[in-house]
Amino acid sequence: MTTISDVAKAAGVSTATVSRVLSNSAAVKPLTRDAVLKAVEALDYKPNALARQMRTQETRTVIVIVPDISNTFFSEILFSIERCAQKYDYQILIADMHNQPNIESYYFQAIQQRTVDGIISLSANVAQKLMEQVAEEYPIVVANQYLENFNIPNVTINNINAAEEITEHLIKLGHTHIAHITSQPSLLLYRDRFNGYISALAKHGLPIDLELVRYGDSSIEGGYKQMTALLELNKPISAIFAAGDVMAVGAIKALKSAGLRVPEDIAVVGFDDIEISGFWEPSLTTVRPPKRQIGEVAFEKLLKLMRKQPLTQMKDILDYEIVIRESCGYHQNERRFVT
Amino acid sequence: MTTISDVAKAAGVSTATVSRVLSNSAAVKPLTRDAVLKAVEALDYKPNALARQMRTQETRTVIVIVPDISNTFFSEILFSIERCAQKYDYQILIADMHNQPNIESYYFQAIQQRTVDGIISLSANVAQKLMEQVAEEYPIVVANQYLENFNIPNVTINNINAAEEITEHLIKLGHTHIAHITSQPSLLLYRDRFNGYISALAKHGLPIDLELVRYGDSSIEGGYKQMTALLELNKPISAIFAAGDVMAVGAIKALKSAGLRVPEDIAVVGFDDIEISGFWEPSLTTVRPPKRQIGEVAFEKLLKLMRKQPLTQMKDILDYEIVIRESCGYHQNERRFVT
DNA sequence: TTGTACGCGTTATCAG
DNA sequence: CTGATAACGCGTACAA
Numbered sequence: 001m002t003t004i005s006d007v008a009k010a011a012g013v014s015t016a017t018v019s020r021v022l023s024n025s026a027a028v029k030p031l032t033r034d035a036v037l038k039a040v041e042a043l044d045y046k047p048n049a050l051a052r053q054m055r056t057q058e059t060r061t062v063i064v065i066v067p068d069i070s071n072t073f074f075s076e077i078l079f080s081i082e083r084c085a086q087k088y089d090y091q092i093l094i095a096d097m098h099n100q101p102n103i104e105s106y107y108f109q110a111i112q113q114r115t116v117d118g119i120i121s122l123s124a125n126v127a128q129k130l131m132e133q134v135a136e137e138y139p140i141v142v143a144n145q146y147l148e149n150f151n152i153p154n155v156t157i158n159n160i161n162a163a164e165e166i167t168e169h170l171i172k173l174g175h176t177h178i179a180h181i182t183s184q185p186s187l188l189l190y191r192d193r194f195n196g197y198i199s200a201l202a203k204h205g206l207p208i209d210l211e212l213v214r215y216g217d218s219s220i221e222g223g224y225k226q227m228t229a230l231l232e233l234n235k236p237i238s239a240i241f242a243a244g245d246v247m248a249v250g251a252i253k254a255l256k257s258a259g260l261r262v263p264e265d266i267a268v269v270g271f272d273d274i275e276i277s278g279f280w281e282p283s284l285t286t287v288r289p290p291k292r293q294i295g296e297v298a299f300e301k302l303l304k305l306m307r308k309q310p311l312t313q314m315k316d317i318l319d320y321e322i323v324i325r326e327s328c329g330y331h332q333n334e335r336r337f338v339t
Numbered sequence: 340m341t342t343i344s345d346v347a348k349a350a351g352v353s354t355a356t357v358s359r360v361l362s363n364s365a366a367v368k369p370l371t372r373d374a375v376l377k378a379v380e381a382l383d384y385k386p387n388a389l390a391r392q393m394r395t396q397e398t399r400t401v402i403v404i405v406p407d408i409s410n411t412f413f414s415e416i417l418f419s420i421e422r423c424a425q426k427y428d429y430q431i432l433i434a435d436m437h438n439q440p441n442i443e444s445y446y447f448q449a450i451q452q453r454t455v456d457g458i459i460s461l462s463a464n465v466a467q468k469l470m471e472q473v474a475e476e477y478p479i480v481v482a483n484q485y486l487e488n489f490n491i492p493n494v495t496i497n498n499i500n501a502a503e504e505i506t507e508h509l510i511k512l513g514h515t516h517i518a519h520i521t522s523q524p525s526l527l528l529y530r531d532r533f534n535g536y537i538s539a540l541a542k543h544g545l546p547i548d549l550e551l552v553r554y555g556d557s558s559i560e561g562g563y564k565q566m567t568a569l570l571e572l573n574k575p576i577s578a579i580f581a582a583g584d585v586m587a588v589g590a591i592k593a594l595k596s597a598g599l600r601v602p603e604d605i606a607v608v609g610f611d612d613i614e615i616s617g618f619w620e621p622s623l624t625t626v627r628p629p630k631r632q633i634g635e636v637a638f639e640k641l642l643k644l645m646r647k648q649p650l651t652q653m654k655d656i657l658d659y660e661i662v663i664r665e666s667c668g669y670h671q672n673e674r675r676f677v678t
Numbered sequence: 679t680t681g682t683a684c685g686c687g688t689t690a691t692c693a694g
Numbered sequence: 695c696t697g698a699t700a701a702c703g704c705g706t707a708c709a710a
Contacts, residue, residue, distance in 0.1 A: 051687035390703035
């Protein structure tokens with residue numbers, strides 16, 4: 001392994017000068033500079049990043065905690081974070097939780113052990129106190145998700161409003177019996193979407209039937225099972241609001257398996273606007289969070305924390321869009337109930 | 340920041356003893372051991388991983404280079420690598436190339452700069468010489484992909500055979516005009532699948548028409564466009580072999596948009612067996628590489644390299660499966676041509 | 679069983 | 695503009 005002192009020797013200068021040349025940190029006479037660069041080239045010298053990081057006490061690496069990397073919703077946000085990081089010359093380390101709760105705490109060690117400079121968590125499925133405690137000492141931003149009375153820099157959308165709005169869209173299309181398919185109620189994100197759904201029903205004087213609210217895995221399989229359970233209730237249902245597109249896709253699959261047409265027999269709307277939503281049949285009406293912007297704002301926020309600059313605001317609430325496609329049956333108004 | 344010497348002071352011992360306790364590297368009297376652990380607890384001491392890594396010259400971190408993390412094919416392999424890494428107490432760093440060529444070389448720096456102990460690349464879209472040169476000095480395993488006369492530890496399946504077999508499946512179903520949708524011919528992986536396709540046609544004395552072979556992005560969009568181009572040829576085509584499920588899905592979408600039925604009017608088969616393939620309509624007949632095993636074998640191989648143990652074999656060729664579902668129209672034999 | 683002291687490879691400080 | 699040298703925090707001979 002060739003070190004900086006090997007280079008120094010070869011170039012006939014001190015290690016300090018080599019370091020100066022390599023980091024452009026101070027003026028060096030062009031002649032000696034060339035000599036150093038030549039030696040670097042000749043010896044194929046690569047600076048030892050570990051030693052540098054140890055000396056400077058920064059790794060220029062940020063860890064991103066992702067609930068489930070195989071869900072394209074997250075990989076899209078991740079993409080935007082990566083691009084942003086690249087711009088500022090930071091590396092990204094990806095931590096996949098595979099949807100298991102409380103794994104964040106494991107990754108928090110990384111920052112306490114100085115192996116990364118900051119954390120962006122797309123998950124908040126964790127002991128809140130621990131998280132806030134770590135956040136007091138280290139740069140952390142939570143994006144997409146959040147907790148109650150949350151005292152950590154945070155980037156999100158208003159899930160209550162979004163859920164209410166898309167539910168109202170169904171109501172305006174004439175639906176009065178709308179079921180809700182969702183996931184882990186331990187996540188405030190899902191509770192907010194549930195609350196938006198309830199509040200839309202209430203606002204329009206529609207009956208609320210909690211049997212029409214099902215909880216399951218946030219996966220195609222999960223959506224399929226929940227939808228099947230709903231059908232087995234044999235209650236009148238004319239529309240479904242799924243709290244995630246992945247579950248919506250599973251629900252549509254279940255409806256088709258049961259011989260029902262979407263949206264003619266039952267309308268379905270989702271949340272997230274993942275890639276396949278536009279390709280699915282029928283294409284999915286859904287809520288589109290500003291994925292690119294979420295990533296950018298989260299990284300810029302983290303950057304400020306890492307640079308110990310003051311945050312202008314703790315919480316950024318970004319705008320979402322309602323994307324109307326086929327699955328809500330926008331173009332038809334006659335409704336009939338399944339049983 | 341509390342260091343090991345803070346702990347030593349608090350516990351009334353030397354730093355060496357603290358180190359011994361923390362790493363269980365040597366016998367320590369239970370009494371002093373307790374004192375040390377108490378001090379660690381009291382001061383909330385976390386060892387500085389950087390310093391440790393610098394001292395031991397190992398990071399226990401492996402970087403995995405992924406062509407496109409939003410393609411679930413790769414996230415499934417990744418999952419298996421992660422599980423394996425966890426077992427051996429290694430961390431995983433994910434490098435997403437976003438399908439751009441020659442980005443691997445950027446990540447090769449990571450290993451040359453000692454920031455990771457090894458590399459698993461799920462891509463081989465790069466200057467071969469550079470790769471082999473780096474591989475001579477550092478632990479690298481290439482999985483899923485490979486190059487010609489490849490002198491790097493490698494885990495893969497026999498793509499030629501798999502492509503030939505699934506093409507033959509179409510031929511046995513009565514198809515004589517089979518088109519091929521594929522991607523970057525610069526990748527040997529795709530050239531091999533192409534060769535398997537050609538060899539199946541040849542074996543059965545079917546005419547080979549290179550106009551029926553289309554190249555494009557390995558994405559839903561890409562498959563859609565290629566299929567559209569194929570239809571515009573106005574040539575008789577009764578089946579499609581897509582070199583990836585993502586493209587197959589796009590092709591089916593295009594066929595449906597053109598008012599054609601799959602598999603009744605045109606049959607489609609894919610490659611990879613990604614998650615949605617089983618949920619798509621029609622569900623996809625495809626080749627299933629042993630994703631879990633690929634990850635495991637790759638990691639175990641890398642482990643040997645990192646431990647400087649001898650490799651029993653350079654190249655592992657694993658078994659694949661042909662998964663028969665709806666999109667090939669297995670249950671019907673009458674064929675008719677479009678146009 | 680424990681402590682002292684050195685070195686891992688780099689950058690930063692201080693003289694010159 | 696350049697060089698000598700002291701850290702950074704830890705693990706480990708070696709000596710006790």
